[in-house]
Amino acid sequence: MRRFLDSAQGQWRVFAVFWLIIAVLAAVGAGEIARREARGEALRQAATATALHAAVLRSELERHRSLPMVLAQDPDLQGLLARPDAASVDRLNRKFEGLARETRAAVIYVLDARGVALAASNWNQPISFVGTDYRFRPYFYEALRDGQASFFALGTVSGRPGLYLSRRIAGADGRPLGVIVAKVEFDALETEWRASGEPTYVTDSDGVVLITTVSSWRFHTTGALRPDRRQRLAVDQTAGRADLSTLPFEALAPGMIRLSRSVPPDIYARASAPIPELGWRLHLLSPSGAMMARAIMAARVVALLSVALLAGLTGILLRRRQRARARAAEDEAARIDLERQVDARTAELRQANDQLNLEIEERRRLEKGRQDLQDELIQANKLATLGQIAAGVAHEINQPIAAIRTHADTASVYLDRQDADAAGRSLTRIGELTQRVGAITDELRAFSRKTRSGTVAVGVEAAIDGTLLLVGPRLRERGVELKRGKVPAELEVLAERNRLEQVVLNLLQNAVEALEDVPSPVIEIAVSVRAGKVTLKVSDNGPGVSPEVLERLFTPFTTDKRDGLGLGLVISRDIVAGFGGELVHVPSPEGAVFKIVLAKAP
Template sequence: MPRFLDSAKGQWRVFALFWCLVAGVVTLSAGEFARREARTEALGQSATATALHAAVLRSELERHRSLPLVLAQDPDLQALLAAPSPTGVDRLNRKLEGLARETRAAVIYALDARGRALTASNWNQPASFVGSDYRFRPYYSEAMRDGQASLFALGTVSGRPGLYLARRVDGADGRPLGVVVAKLEFDALETEWRASGEPTYVTDSDGVVLITTVPEWRFHTTRDLPEDRRRRLEVDQTARRADLSPLPFEALSPGLIRLSRHVPADVYARTVAPVPDIGWRLHLLSPAGAGITRAVAAARVLALLSVALLAGLTGILLRRRQRARARAAEDEAARLVLEQTVDARTAELRAANSRLNLEIDERQRLEKSRQDLQDELIQANKLATLGQIAAGVAHEINQPLAAIRTHADTASVYLDRQDAAAAGRSLERINALTERVGTITDELRAFSRKTRSGAVAVGVDAAIDGALLLVSPRLREQGITLKRSRAPDGLEVLAERNRLEQVVLNLLQNAIEALDGVADPTIAISVSVRAGKVTLRVSDNGPGVAPEVRDRLFTPFTTDKPDGLGLGLVISRDIVAGFGGELLHAAPRSGEGAVFSIVLARAV
């Protein structure tokens, strides 16, 4: 044994050197392990978000893909393309205008066999397509040749990017009459994705960026383009405002890239999901740099603390050994006592830690039970409300069903008389009535669904419309006058659609019950915006809240109704509080009874 190890100083030097090396190795290893784990977790979260974004995109495409196919079978369109007339053009213009508004298509238009636009949904706008020649567009020639075509390009008139879905229109003799085209723009989808804070873009089979939350990336590429593809883009005028250069990505490791332009400088986890049938690929970038840095720093700190603890314990043992050698036999007993003391304290700490873990588990279980109970109460309130309005909604559905039966019989008679135009009008009325029934049943199904999600941007008028759709039969049955002032266009609040609708429906139900027996019953709904807050006010001209329950209005089981449980307002207040808002009993104005206000943050 080297002589310097016989001295206490020599032993402490070796001890310090050894633990410095151990600390360095453990810190580096822990940091690298944490980096890999954080990267894997970031990629997993990004893959989940990518799948959701891809599902939304596929849904949007499927919703519009059938539009040209259905229009190609439209007898009015076939008749117009076969024999153009001013009357037919005017009728098709208005028909396409209404269809574009209902389906949220950017524009729908029809081209004759020479590629000239005869009719369009934007016929009455300054940038109308009517009369324009689109023979140069590939979707026209491909649809005339193959029966259908699609193309993502910039509009020659609007300059806005979109997906053109084209379908050939054939006559009764099989002769091509022209092409019907629907343009789909993705501004709303890009806005929705942009709100998530994760850069997202969609590329075609050649890697050209088509849809993106970062406008500067549009028509850039993920790789160098073949020369024939570049020439085609130039012919299509698709790239007239882009240089088709590759995106400024710097690959760091599998799945991770670095960006420094157009988005916050960070390390991003990139995942890709295919969009079948159209050959697109959806790419999503999740910020991962800060998370990886935090994970690495935490792992290194934990490793250093662990090494320091082990080094401290080892130092204690070394010191005790030195003291034992110096103090001889009598100190051996003291060392044993000290070891027993340390073991006892360690056991106490372990027991205390176990008790603490049990308490934590119990608190988490209780919190989950409380949350589950609250969700069940909310769902029970929904189902109870649906039970109250079921009869009225059933009557609301039976009327259009009876009308559908009548129109179907009428259409059959017209067909027997070979009156196709009259039969078509009956079928159009059947279609409108079917849409009405579908709207009511869709609202019932959406309302009854058990949902729970974070607060997102929700249209105020959409939530009010959904609630009114369910209670409108009761309003008509009791002869209640509804005074409603609509919200400003596009006004949105931070909430969850179904639960906000549930709160509005509860307030309307309470108002309807309070107006039983009141002369000239009236319910008023108004929306106001002030200082970033949106206030939805529901009032009636009933007797108002009884004084004896006014101070305890939001206390469970407090009610002034003979058959009430006193839980509806409590549940509604908890729902609104979950959105970060307030449900208040406001002071009534002259001529008003009960007044309730829902105050929510405005969505930016």
């Protein structure tokens, strides 16, 4: 024995037997694992297909279940049951015929309280239900008793299986008048399921097959029935024309069966899903024998090839290891080179970022200078405007001051005469005039103040009042008629009070100067609100803006005044733009029209 093992031939035979045993064990083990995996995959596929079939069946049932409920409320139907006549029967026959065609129901018919069919959708066919007595059918007496019923059976006239959905029809006094019935046949659904090649059937709560892709299975059972139950089903459900024997199933592993007849012999994965609406259950048999055989064969071939190529795989693994080492060295060199490039690029980016930061800082400094310059320009425009209206404002102040002096002298005389009431009236008038002078000076002080703040809610009417308080004297001095439209109560815009007044004052000043040689000068101020925007319009009946100036109206130093600088409109437009609004010139056949458009304050 030792000499045999020491010889080369003996070693090869030992190796051959060893590897043969390993190959057999691998093939057997792989085949069993493949069998289990294939069985599990077949069961999963069957469950998926069952869920899809069940969804289709539920959809079909839901589409037809509402039909009897809707028809039970039909006034024509209730009228026929209450007072049957030939015209009502003919009208309902044609209505049922059209509904059956549209809803794909097999037949729709109505039974009176005795169970006799009065009208049916198949009234003009040889198998017409009209006049047939159905009082013995469960769907009739159960609907009368419970209000609705569903029942699957063979038709006594047509001999075709189908689901009967019925609902009680009650009169105005609640008394049952009859039953409306819709029969649904599932031939199209069975044909669709049959095309998938997977035997499918639906059973009721007793396990009786109702819908099936294998016609010979209909009204067979999935298990033994009690004698009394078998007799009732044979009479009510199959009209004595079906065999209630058990289906030819042979159980194998859990979820797997073999069929002994009726369909091609094979091993099937079995899955089911409930149809709770009717107490049914849908079953599907997915052919899996051939698939399992192929999976087992493939697994055994793979196992044998694996054993045969084990030695070769060792060499391949060694070769792959050498390649992995070479690739690792190349990767390391590439990583070092990449790091070098990243460092160089990072330095460039850092330098560019520093330069960009310097440019940003310079841009901020320039922007601040520009903003400061704009603020100074706006303030200069304010002071220039105040200079233009100073004479009128001074006159407006001098009048109440002179009146104050007169009333003071008068009050002194009244006091000497001991006329306290008259002196009190003079002093009251002095207070009112002093208050008016204070309002004018307060407005002057607020207008002349250098301000800059964020946009806030500003009352439109208050801003117009403040502007007119300053420019009003000049309007009266020039004899300009002011037409002021009504402003909506408590209307506010997003702006800044003093700068908004400055814009309106500039527009009014321009209008006053444009009306210098107009015989009947008129300025109109109008306010409108639309789509969250407030428009303040200032218009006059002057000569308007000349075409030469109109092209460059909002360009600095553009003006048609003899002593103007051409900055007022530019400054005003920038102020309004800072509020998020716009100042525009509106073409008009007469005079000049400017609009200030601002956002309405929330």
